[in-house]
Amino acid sequence: MEYALAFLLLAAVVALVVALPFLRTGSAEAEEDARRAELDAAKEAKYREIRDAELDYRMGKLSQEDWRAVDRELRSEAIEILRRLDRLP
Amino acid sequence: MAGIGSACLAVGLFTALYAAGVSIYGARRGRRAWVTSGRRAIYCLAGLMVAGTAILQSAFLRSDFSYALVAEGSSTDTPGFYKVTAMWATQDGSLLLWALLLSLFSAAVLFLTRRSLREIAPYATAVLGVVAAFFLVLMVGWENPFDTLAAPPMEGNGLNPLLRHPAMMIHPPVLYTGYVGFSIPFAFAVGALVTRRTGADWIRATRRFALVAWTFLGTGIMLGALWSYTELGWGGYWAWDPVENASLMPWLAGTAFLHSIMVQEKRGMLRIWNVSLVCGTFVLALIGTFLVRSGILDSIHAFGASTIGTQFLVFIGVVVAFSVALILARLPDLRSRAKLDSLLSREAFFLLNNLVLVGLCLVIMWGTFFPLISEALTGDKASVGPPWFDRLTVPLAIVLVLLSGIGPVLAWRRVTLRGLRRVLVAPLALTLLALLALLVLTDASQSPPSLVMFCLVTFVLAAVGQEFWRGASARRTVTGEPWPRALVRLAGRNRRRYGGYLVHAGIAVLFLGVAASSAFHDQRDVRLSPGQSFRTGHYTVTYRKPTARLGGDSAGTGAPISLGAVLDVKKGDQRFTLHPARNYYPTQDPSKGVVSRYFEGEANSEVDVRWGLKRDFWLAVRPDLASLDRPIREADRRFPGASNDVQAVVIAALTERYRSHPPPAAFRAIVSPLVLWIWIGGAIAVLGALIAVWPAPEARLRRVRSLYAARLGRELSRA
Numbered sequence: 001m002e003y004a005l006a007f008l009l010l011a012a013v014v015a016l017v018v019a020l021p022f023l024r025t026g027s028a029e030a031e032e033d034a035r036r037a038e039l040d041a042a043k044e045a046k047y048r049e050i051r052d053a054e055l056d057y058r059m060g061k062l063s064q065e066d067w068r069a070v071d072r073e074l075r076s077e078a079i080e081i082l083r084r085l086d087r088l089p
Numbered sequence: 090m091a092g093i094g095s096a097c098l099a100v101g102l103f104t105a106l107y108a109a110g111v112s113i114y115g116a117r118r119g120r121r122a123w124v125t126s127g128r129r130a131i132y133c134l135a136g137l138m139v140a141g142t143a144i145l146q147s148a149f150l151r152s153d154f155s156y157a158l159v160a161e162g163s164s165t166d167t168p169g170f171y172k173v174t175a176m177w178a179t180q181d182g183s184l185l186l187w188a189l190l191l192s193l194f195s196a197a198v199l200f201l202t203r204r205s206l207r208e209i210a211p212y213a214t215a216v217l218g219v220v221a222a223f224f225l226v227l228m229v230g231w232e233n234p235f236d237t238l239a240a241p242p243m244e245g246n247g248l249n250p251l252l253r254h255p256a257m258m259i260h261p262p263v264l265y266t267g268y269v270g271f272s273i274p275f276a277f278a279v280g281a282l283v284t285r286r287t288g289a290d291w292i293r294a295t296r297r298f299a300l301v302a303w304t305f306l307g308t309g310i311m312l313g314a315l316w317s318y319t320e321l322g323w324g325g326y327w328a329w330d331p332v333e334n335a336s337l338m339p340w341l342a343g344t345a346f347l348h349s350i351m352v353q354e355k356r357g358m359l360r361i362w363n364v365s366l367v368c369g370t371f372v373l374a375l376i377g378t379f380l381v382r383s384g385i386l387d388s389i390h391a392f393g394a395s396t397i398g399t400q401f402l403v404f405i406g407v408v409v410a411f412s413v414a415l416i417l418a419r420l421p422d423l424r425s426r427a428k429l430d431s432l433l434s435r436e437a438f439f440l441l442n443n444l445v446l447v448g449l450c451l452v453i454m455w456g457t458f459f460p461l462i463s464e465a466l467t468g469d470k471a472s473v474g475p476p477w478f479d480r481l482t483v484p485l486a487i488v489l490v491l492l493s494g495i496g497p498v499l500a501w502r503r504v505t506l507r508g509l510r511r512v513l514v515a516p517l518a519l520t521l522l523a524l525l526a527l528l529v530l531t532d533a534s535q536s537p538p539s540l541v542m543f544c545l546v547t548f549v550l551a552a553v554g555q556e557f558w559r560g561a562s563a564r565r566t567v568t569g570e571p572w573p574r575a576l577v578r579l580a581g582r583n584r585r586r587y588g589g590y591l592v593h594a595g596i597a598v599l600f601l602g603v604a605a606s607s608a609f610h611d612q613r614d615v616r617l618s619p620g621q622s623f624r625t626g627h628y629t630v631t632y633r634k635p636t637a638r639l640g641g642d643s644a645g646t647g648a649p650i651s652l653g654a655v656l657d658v659k660k661g662d663q664r665f666t667l668h669p670a671r672n673y674y675p676t677q678d679p680s681k682g683v684v685s686r687y688f689e690g691e692a693n694s695e696v697d698v699r700w701g702l703k704r705d706f707w708l709a710v711r712p713d714l715a716s717l718d719r720p721i722r723e724a725d726r727r728f729p730g731a732s733n734d735v736q737a738v739v740i741a742a743l744t745e746r747y748r749s750h751p752p753p754a755a756f757r758a759i760v761s762p763l764v765l766w767i768w769i770g771g772a773i774a775v776l777g778a779l780i781a782v783w784p785a786p787e788a789r790l791r792r793v794r795s796l797y798a799a800r801l802g803r804e805l806s807r808a
Contacts, residue, residue, distance in 0.1 A: 002092030010100040014133045018107065021125035037205040041293050048585075049355060053501070055583065058563035059556075060511055061500035070502060 032088055039085045046078040090144050091156060094235035097141035101188070102225035104134045109218030116211035116284075124211045128199045131214060134221060135192040142189050145182065145234055149175050155241040158182055158234050164247035168647045170258065175248045177261040180397070181234035186262060187378065188224040190269040194298065195221065198273050202294050209291055212280035213273075220272055223404050227397050250674045250693045253646035256316040264309030264336055268374040270302020271343060275371035278364045282415045285422045289354045292363070296350060297782050299367075303343045304778040310336050311771040322694030322709045324612065324759040326767065327603075329478040334457040335380040338450050339373035345446035346370055348496075352436045355501055360423040361416065362443070368412035373450075375405050380457075431503035438499055442492045445485055452481045483538050487545060490600055493593045494549035497556050516551035523547035536608035542600055549597035553590045560587070580780065588781025595774030602766035610761040618753045626760030628660045628706060635712070635751040636670065637744035639737070648672030650687055650740065651695070652712040652747060654754055658699070667697040669710040669756075682725025684739055688714060700765055707759040716752045717743055 053074060057067035108130035115123025145158070149172045154160040162182070163175040176182035195217040202210050228234060251257075274295040281291040313333065314326040327333060346366040352359045379401040416423070429437055455462075456473045463471040498512040524544050527533040533540045560583075561575040570578065580587035611626035622631040638651040653670025676690030699706040724739045731739065 002090075003096050006093040006096035007099055010096055010137065011103070014100060014104050014130070014137075017133050018104075018111075018126045018130045021122040021129065024122070033204050034207045038290060041205065041290070045289070045293055045354065051583070052586065055560065055563065055586075056500040058566070059559040061498070061504065061508055063505055063508065066500075066503060066505075 267306025
């Protein structure tokens, strides 16, 4: 009896919680937010790579020539991410 | 309340299946409401598992023996501290712990990624739901932790005495957190494969979870080693036991994964390798859980035979088949266009380190499952012992430590020979100095592998120290900050990099302890009467007197009888006293007499260790109860239905007899150099991992963002 009552009550609570999203309408805004969040994460990662390369150069691990080549490549990738971010409405 | 607990499991099972079903449906049809509903179902699952665990823990704390699990694994005289831990000492309870941790991890990662990874996350939700459903099916169908007894006993069996140790209280949940945590990157890898989004997005979203899982698993292994060293009474911390190996294998695979995902993030390479590694790590985590509970391999850690071995094997088989099929189907999407620029680069050394780690994992796997393989081939269950493992793993461990020193000093993409010379000259010079000092000042040359390991540890510490020094120097040239501030800010701004270096230093220190203690320890097994002495490792040990305690043993395990010894230890001017003991726990076996049941139940050693940075003195005692045999039988015969008070009086008289007429006792003494550094190294590694996993403060991130955005903005305008 205790089991049946608890089962019904818990199932009802779960059903209510999982049903709520169906009562709300999704917006295109949410989709854009998601794309923006992904691009932001990619942007942060690229900034970190640029910083890492710069630190490697300052620590003498990379020659100036190698660092410039790596830095140029990373910056162009970062610019591409920024462009994609700008294209979002 | 047991009914409510069972209902939590049943509703949890439907909720997990619902989460899996609607997430896939929503993803395939592009219906966000369904996906959101699936994610919310995982939140609900976490709530249900928390409620179920709370109900069971409450039963343990109340000693409610109407629960079969409480009667099996606890008793009224089990200390409250250990009543809490008793849940995961049982099979059903550990399954509930798995489900609880999995649901909490799943809820956390799905909450954090609710606004990102829109394509991948629904499939990850489905995978996590299916894994949770598997554990819930096991509980609902076979091992329900909320099963009740029609006739509850007045007293429970009590917690296994071996598990009454502080490290054991947290070891299982910490280890399980590690096992469970690897299901998160696995689930997202599956999502990435299904949706063909095999870039670095899923890695960025789950890297922290993988690192947290790795840290917990490593901490669990270290706690297990501490328990083995101080509780099992044999004097070692690692025995290549199948259950120990089962926890080490996913940790090694996870270590390889954490390194190789950096190569994918930075260079877009190793995609096939990474998804294979994460699938392998998850499977090894499942195998780890399976081995602890199945009893399929003989182990001191396998607490009880399992009724769910077949189900586990089927599930592991399904996960392996599904993973292999999915990876094969997505091979064209996983191929990388990037190539190694140079063999002298960090990514090349990461690849090498991955091969060594996976090699170690395969060696350990072969040795662990050899008994099953030999039984299948020859009919005999032969096993390989620690010497076999040592012979094969020591060379690989040496290479691994060497690579952990070289990796940090290399740059990504390529390093010139001149650059390599510059970064290696100081660590190599220090290593050479250490080698000379070891040869001249110590007897380290007696063990060549240990000598090599000591030199490599010096190399790693020097390389890591140089990284901190060079980094802080570079920062000081720009900011002019004083050294301490430059160091702290350097590590604070590059947490992932410098946290990782600290992990390398910690692991090197750990290997220092392993190499020294395994090659240069001194062990003596002796039998002494009070007043007699023996010598070991320049120490003179004298057995002063026996001890006997009724109730309230010194370790607080709740043992009713504790017989031990007081020993005086002397080395030059250094003097100290040790109090090892052996605890006796009564058995509920009705065939035993009312008095003999106290002496013929389970017993375990309470080792006494004099910890030291240079060396430990470890001592265990095994009292000889043969002289008490006759009086115990006599008491059984004379007081067959004695009350508890009478039993206490008789046992007090027997233990007093042991104290006043002590027979010779057996002692094991071990002097181990640098063994404490194993756990100090482990703690350093955990600290490093915490630094690496800790997110940078938001304010600082914003400053960095604005700085780089401004610079890039200028270039964008020129582009």
